[in-house]
Amino acid sequence: MRVFSQRAVLTLSLLISILAWQAASADELTGILMVEIAGLKDETGNLYISVYDSDSAWRSEETVIGKRISIADALDGELVRTELQLPLGDYALAVFFDVDDNGELDSNFMGKPQEPVAWSNNAVWNFGPPSYEEAVFTLSAEPIILRISMRTL
Numbered sequence: 001m002r003v004f005s006q007r008a009v010l011t012l013s014l015l016i017s018i019l020a021w022q023a024a025s026a027d028e029l030t031g032i033l034m035v036e037i038a039g040l041k042d043e044t045g046n047l048y049i050s051v052y053d054s055d056s057a058w059r060s061e062e063t064v065i066g067k068r069i070s071i072a073d074a075l076d077g078e079l080v081r082t083e084l085q086l087p088l089g090d091y092a093l094a095v096f097f098d099v100d101d102n103g104e105l106d107s108n109f110m111g112k113p114q115e116p117v118a119w120s121n122n123a124v125w126n127f128g129p130p131s132y133e134e135a136v137f138t139l140s141a142e143p144i145i146l147r148i149s150m151r152t153l
């Protein structure tokens with residue numbers, strides 16, 4: 001029978017504790033974002049949520065998360081609720097209700113959305129979409145609830 005040296009056993013147990021510690025700290029770095037969206041209780045169809053983590057990515061295709069949500073499935077009372085898990089950091093959200101169910105946010109020739117939209121912080125359209133700075137918020141270890149209202153422009 002082969003006997004492992006005490007040193008090898010110690011090295012192995014040290015390695016296991018390092019791996020366990022790394023797994024635990026990775027968990028701690030994930031935050032929970034509860035999104036509650038008002039203004040859709042009488043609607044059916046899909047809502048699209050895009051999450052961005054930088055000014056340069058804002059409103060581009062470079063989303064951290066792009067999520068399609070069935071309003072019927074996510075409706076809880078008067079609010080559409082969904083939970084997102086993200087690494088801790090700064091984010092901004094853009095939401096639209098796809099009224100005609102074509103998978104896109106329809107806009108007029110001026111680029112103004114023709115379907116209900118919303119941004120985090122309830123940032124508003126002001127001769128153009130809100131900036132990343134206006135919509136940004138910080139996700140830290142404590143779960144946060146983001147309440148936003150859909151608007152037709």
Ligand SMILES: [Ca+2]
Nearest residue numbers: 098102104106
């Ligand atoms: Ca559409």
